[in-house]
Amino acid sequence: MATRSRRTPRRTEALSRERIVEAAVELLDSAGESGLTFRALTERLATGPGAIYWHVANKGELLGAATDAVVAAAVAGAGAGAAAQAEAAAGDAAEAGAEAAAAEPGEDTAAAEDGAEVSVGVVSPQDRIRSVALGLFDAIEDHPWLATQLATQLSRSPWGPVTPRIFESVGRQVRALGVPEDGWFTATSALVHYVLGAAGQNAVNTAHGSGLGPGVDRAAFLDAASTAWEQLDPDDYPFTRAVAAQVREHDDREQFLAGIDLVLAGITAVVAAHTAAPGQE
Amino acid sequence: MATRSRRTPRRTEALSRERIVEAAVELLDSAGESGLTFRALTERLATGPGAIYWHVANKGELLGAATDAVVAAAVAGAGAGAAAQAEAAAGDAAEAGAEAAAAEPGEDTAAAEDGAEVSVGVVSPQDRIRSVALGLFDAIEDHPWLATQLATQLSRSPWGPVTPRIFESVGRQVRALGVPEDGWFTATSALVHYVLGAAGQNAVNTAHGSGLGPGVDRAAFLDAASTAWEQLDPDDYPFTRAVAAQVREHDDREQFLAGIDLVLAGITAVVAAHTAAPGQE
DNA sequence: ACAGGTATGGAACGACATTCCATGCTGGAA
DNA sequence: TTCCAGCATGGAATGTCGTTCCATACCTGT
Known part of the structure; x- marks a missing residue:
């Protein structure tokens, strides 16, 4: 009666937290929120649950790490090359983790000029904010599970790595916008909250599922929603x-x-009123 | 070997979808998101899973119904008696479900006057929007699970009953604000997105759990978050x-x-610019 | 060669959502 | 009244999940 015996040989490539998170993101992307199970993960990584639990405390932490990886890639792609827009957010977007904060050396110094028109090479804080926001927007479009996860992560543990990442990249531009210091938190919060709220709402059915392009399902979805609203009680x-x-x-x-422009207009309006008649609300 | 036999006598009170949703809300409130299980539900209602599944398709639908019930009570309490503020959102807030839409007969007709100062009995659209927003804010404070659920519900099925409820109560005031029709959707979306984003973020640890008042845990939580942010890499x-x-x-x-005022300022600023020089952006 | 920490994979466990079905109830037809 | 057809109920059974436990293999320093 032999107790237990080794059957499968050990893998050659070492397991690492990065590899696990990367596989988790891929699973979430391809199979949705419910597709990320430890069973699917062990199969994809050709290992057992115990090995995964050696690197990751539990599923919640894994989801958090996946969220952080994707968000880091998104704000890094948008924050760095504002001209390159958010194209960098596409792709698998994982394994970016640490490099994200290393971007943006000393920019945001040549900013705060007017606000509307932008000449070549000069990027206004407004445009940078739009860029960061679009980066998140696109990230959620590419990873639909991100919307729910962001809401969950941020409301469960705002001290985690995700909130500061977003806050920082938006806040720098708010500062560059000329907002007085005691308004930094309010203005940045308003922007971030709008972005997260809006991005979450738009996470529906970009539908990489069917063979058709994203636009088709999107149109069908909007049509259904619109029709449903038209049939409400007058x-x-x-x-x-x-x-x-x-x-x-x-x-x-x-x-x-x-919507971003609306919030930005509000910020600049309040700032203008403040500088014209300081000491008031 | 008797196959199966009846043991417990049937309950006297009939089971109904309302009673189930009500019990679900209570369970969510007292035991958190993970506290809502069919086991706990069957125990609390003194029944079996089959009986519940007769009235409710699955857990997702049950969560949706619970969310809708609480949101309905929140916007009804805030939308109706704008003077009574959001006090109505406290309490258990369940079992409101159907009656919510019956409120608000023909108000918002006496609105759209100036904007800033409010005399007795006259409530500006701005105040009504603040009232609705605070209603949701307080509802999330009383039901912390609501934040995640709102995000999930709204991103999974915006055609559900929850979105129109919020959209309608905010949108009416946007209209009363004098926003031109082609800006209704944009302005209302911006407001709703901000409200949902902000409310979701603030859902943390109002902590009805410990014996101490809500403020204590809240302060401790903010202190922890603030300290964590202070220790980030400079x-x-x-x-x-x-x-x-x-x-x-x-x-x-x-x-x-x-934040609400910031968005409102943006809306009025854009509206003003639009009416001054129509046909522009 | 060997000891001890590090890492791995598989079996087992308990909780969960969901399904299935035998049973009880009720209201109208006979 | 009796009977039958649905509506409704509660409990047992099922399959999947996250997680834990443990025997074992690898690796590094001695």
């Missing part, structure tokens, strides 16, 4: 019915940026 | 470190409202 939902048509036709990205 | 996180002190001292509710 007495209870007059406004919602009135905007249903706008829902069907709107472009996510434009809409998202329009 | 090279990577200069801005975040700079605002860490503001984090420790800030008041959630004030901060939340300040």
Whole structure:
């Protein structure tokens, strides 16, 4: 009666936390939120649960690490080369972890000029904020599970690595915008909250699933939502019915940026009022 | 060997979807997100899983119904008696489900006057928006699980009942604010996104758990977060470190409202620019 | 060669959501 | 009244999940 015996030979490549997180992101991307199971993970990594638990405390920590990796890549891609826009957010986006904060040497010094028009090579703080926001927006589009995870991670442990990452990249531009110091937290919070709220909402059905392009499912989805809103009770939902048509036709990205501009307009308006008549609210 | 036999007598009170949702909300409130299990539910309702599944398709639908019930109570309490503020959002807040939409007969007709100062009995659209937002804010404070659920529900199925409920109560006031029709969707979206993003973030540790009041744990939590931010790498996180002190001292509710005002300022600024020089962006 | 920490893979466990089914109830037809 | 067809209920059974436990292999310094 032999107790237990070794059957499969050991893997050649060593297991590491990075490899695990990378595999987790891939699983989440391909199979959705419910696709990330320790069983699928052990199969993909050709190992057992015990090996994974040696590197990772539990599933929650794994989800947190996956979220952080993707967010780090997103804000790094957007924060660094503002001209390159958010194209860097595409791809697998993992394994970026540490390098993210190393970007942005001493920029944001040539900023804070006017606000609207931008000449070649000079990027306004507004544009940088838009760039960071779009980076997150695209990251959520590429990794639909990120929306829920961001909400969960941020509300469960805002002291984690994710919040400061976003806060920092937005806050620097808020500072460059000329906002007085006692308004930094308020203005940055408002921007970050809008971005997270909006990005979360738009996480639906970019649909890399079917063979069709993302736009097709997206259009179908918007059509369904719009139709549903049009069929609401006219007495209870007059406004919602009135905007249903706008829902069907709107472009996510434009809409998202329009919201950013709205918040930015509010910030600059409040700043202007503050500098004109200081000491007031 | 008798196959199966009846043991416990049938309950007297009938089971209903409402009673199930109500019990679900209570379980979520008292035991947190992980406290809602079909086991706990069957025990509390003194029944079996089959009975529950007769009224509810699956756990997801149950969570959606619980979310909708709480949100309905929140926007109803805030939307109706704007003077009574959001006190109505306290309490158990369940079992409101259907009645929510029945509120608000024909208000928002006496609105759209000036914007800033409010005399007795007259409530500006701005105040109504603040009221609705605070209603949601307080609801999330009373039901911490609501933050994650809102994010999940809204990103998974925006055609559900929750989104229109919030959208409608905010949108009516946006309309009353004088925003031109083609800006309704953008402005309302921006507000709703900010509210949901901010409320989700503030869902942490109002801590009805320990015997101490909510404020105590909240202060401890903020202190921990602030300290953590202060210990970040100075090279990577200069801005975040700079605002860490503001984090420790800030008041959630004030901060939340300040963000609302920021967005409102942006909306009115854009509206003003639009009416001054129509046809531009 | 060997000891001890590091790392690994598989079996086992308990909790969970969900399904299945035998049973009880109720209201209308006979 | 009796009977039958659904509605409704509760409990047992199922399969999957996260997690723990442990025997074992690898590796580094001696």
